[in-house]
Amino acid sequence: GIQVEQSPPDLILQEGANSTLRCNFSDSVNNLQWFHQNPWGQLINLFYIPSGTKQNGRLSATTVATERYSLLYISSSQTTDSGVYFCAGGGADGLTFGKGTHLIIQP
């Protein structure tokens, strides 16, 4: 199956800062998603983005399918952005998750 690598594993920022999270895939995928797991454990679907660019408020994501990576951008970070960000990719055989980026936004 595919391998999913996320970087950085941990990130600590001050409120208001911008950040970029990266996800690399070992093989091409036709299903790619970004999730945020909040401190209560709930996984929130941020983007379904097998290719191209999408934006939702302060968050945006870009996937370059030909180069097998995706980026998640968070602008003007808020303390509520803290948590673990996962990317996941796959095809007909389901979704494989990376190990996540643990983001802490300090006030």
Add this chain to the structure above:
Amino acid sequence: GAGVSQSPSNKVTEKGKDVELRCDPISGHTALYWYRQSLGQGLEFLIYFQGNSAPDKSGLPSDRFSAERTGGSVSTLTIQRTQQEDSAVYLCASSPSTSGAYFGPGTRLTVT
């Protein structure tokens, strides 16, 4: 309901007992996934159902684990003869064929 639901939300069981975890996916979603997450860890894939196809069971950690999906909707994950290492949060997700997966709140299983 609007989202994926799972029951129970918490389950404490004694080592050696069997447990059943339930997932109600979003209506109309063809795909259903089970994952588990140990404390502070990533998501470990367990099993994947897609429509009427045979499920992908490649992630089940042992033959004590089984899952079924009845009528293409509700799914039950069964763990027989539970062990302490089975303690984790068990997460279910569903998706339509053409877009992303949506997760339920999970079932926290504690084996004592």
